[in-house]
Amino acid sequence: MLGKFERGEISADAWKQFRLVNGVYSQRQEGDAMMVRVKIPQGVLTPAQLRALADVAERYSTGRGHITTRQNVQFHFVHLAETDDALRVLADAGLTTREACGNSVRNVTACPYAGASALEPFDSTPYAEAVTRHLLRGPLSSSLPRKFKIAFGGCCGYDCVGASFNDIGFLARVRDGKPGFRVTVAGGLSTLRRAGIVAHEFAPAEEAIDVCEAVVRVFNRTGDRQHRHRARLKFVVEKVGAEEFLRQYHEERKTLEPRPVSFAPAAARPPLANPRRRPPRPGFEEFARSNVRPQRDPELVAATVRLPLGDLSVAQFRALADIAEEFSAEREVRTTVEQNVLLRFVGRTHLVSLHAALADAGLARAGALTISDVVSCPGAYSCRLAVTQSRGMADALTTALADRADSLPIKISGCPNGCGQHYVAGIGLQGSVRKVGARPVPQYHLYVGGSFGTEHASFGRLAAKVPARRVPEAVRRLADLAAREADPGESAAQFLARAAPERISALLADLEPLENPAPEDFVDLGEQKAFEVQTSEGECAA
Known part of the structure; x- marks a missing residue:
């Protein structure tokens, strides 16, 4: 596609639209510097995917990756001509940038403790994954009036993922022994801040796809395509009112063939890891106090890996892959909306060794979710x-x-x-x-x-x-x-x-x-030269 653009076979607007739907943004710097955003659905990353991210950081970016507030990973200063090669490395590991940018359904976020929290009504991860798979590359998912965000939470006793300021927010609930969600729609931040309106106090969990499909269809039909700054779903509700929007949503639901969420019962987790023992390192007590949280099983814990500025180096991506394989029974990590990483299903008796392994990688900083975890x-x-x-x-x-x-x-x-x-x-x-x-x-x-x-x-x-x-x-x-x-x-x-x-x-x-x-x-903090405002038309507002 880049070749077609360079030969004049497609317009600049068509090329830009293609780039954005495939997760590639131009940066503020002149030249061909690009940001590549990788979708990380529900924040779940396997060791193989962590190593692929390390490869992209090392070969095509600045030697580091950046975790975002939507649990994605971004790479900066990627040369335009090399973006295709970077995306191929990611695809080989089962990672996609599709619809990570542009007027599309963005990454579906979820509580990183889902499936492990002692407070959760049930594990919402399979439902979030089902919504992700249904909407990815869907007929409307990359051509909406504006970006569209979905979040699943309710695992920690509060709105742990900011579901209420997403376009659709799901908070897990149980009623009469059945799983379901409190569903809000049309939330948002930016200059017009709105908590979402309640579409369902309780919707059966198996209806999650139907809820999303109906809201996306109504938004596709009613969103303002002429005025970019008033194109989000919240402006539709602002214009027509909550009652009218919900009427249209429920009418749209009636036209849909139900797509109940179904999934195979979760496979039994492999037995607890048996990592190599390591001697204690300085700072363990503080790390255990601030970064470690018990899971539903009292013998297991989840440990937060605090990442200043949300950044991971090449070596740290690879170290995390090794650590997940060695210490986590589920052999994966989860990124968080606080721009950290969570290691789950770690044996409580292995915490000293985990801390030591993290310390060797420069990843054992205490103080997760404190005032200095910015x-x-x-x-x-x-x-x-x-x-x-x-x-x-x-x-x-x-x-x-x-x-x-x-x-x-x-x-x-x-x-x-x-x-x-x-x-x-x-x-x-x-x-x-x-x-x-x-x-x-x-x-x-x-x-x-x-x-x-x-x-x-x-x-x-x-x-x-x-x-x-x-x-x-x-x-x-x-x-x-x-x-x-x-x-x-x-x-x-x-x-x-x-x-x-x-x-x-x-x-x-x-x-x-x-x-x-x-x-x-x-002089701005982090700069050496005199401050000047250099804003321009952006392709992204995350």
Whole structure:
């Protein structure tokens, strides 16, 4: 197809559409630098697939891969002429980039603890997988008015995957002994934030494909194809109203031949691994306290591999493959929406050896899901839409907050689109710019009090606009305030959500003005040169 484009046999728009539907985006840099996004359905990766990802990182990218907030893996700075070779390596391992980008049904995300959690009503993974297989390469799946996102959760006692801000969200429930889902539709982040409307308080689990097929069809018919910025499903509901949209959805359901989800009973898991014993390493106790969670079987645990900036090197991809084979009874890993990796079905008695193996690979960092485990989109590192270097800010906060163990999620996006999910974080940061004289200064809109919630997301409120270099101090002040004044059993995010806005404003008031800027205020975090805004028409808003 690239040859046809270069020979003038197809138009630039046709070539762009082909690239996007196959997961290849152009980056903000001039030339042929591409981002390749690999779909990882439900975040599940086998050792063979981890090794294929390592090969792509080593041969075609920057020597690393990046886990996204939709459990995908992205590679940056891939030369356009080499994308076909990279996709072939991935396909040989059973990985696809199909519909990872563009106006398509994106990766179907799922709780990484599904099938292992002591709190789950049932394992939602097979239903998420069935939806994935049904919609992949479907007749409408790559030609919708805009991107379309689906998530399965309900495994952890709350909306653990942000189902309520997806286009379709499934939360596992049991009624009268039968599995089913609470289903919401038309949620979303970005500039118009909406929790999804309830389509079913309880839909039988076997109807998951029918639910998705009907919603996709209604969206295909009613979405706004003329105005890209008002093309998501949430704008359809905004226009016609929830009652009318649900009427159309239920009418569409009546026209469908039912496709009940069915799957073979899960095969018995292989016996527990018997890994090579290793001596204890420094930091094991802290790792076990912060990164390890019991499973339904008390003899088994799930261990979070914390990945700063969501990145894995070539060597770490390969090490994870080896570790999964050696330590996990299911011989796989799962990526998470927090940009980490989960190793499940690990024998509790093998934790010391697991920690040692991870330490040898540089993967034993403690503090998973604490304040220093910062989530971030790629930002101006590669994205055309980004205003700021969100990765630079994430790196600075990870370092500045390394001495803290507060349970206070921080999420960062380089622009308002919210790929870093900053609107649903205890502290959310959105890249922005201000002028001091005639010179641009990087700054962040600081949101507080967002969370995933029990059944629906709570969106943070704008609390301040802080110059980039002062953000770490702002975060420290907010964390200190929550630590001092949160009620027993109240999370820091919950406290910040209820704290009086004038209290937060007063706390940060001296950080907002920039009357006498220092030279470094004009340089974005992670950069060496003076800050300048270089946004352009983007092909992606994740």
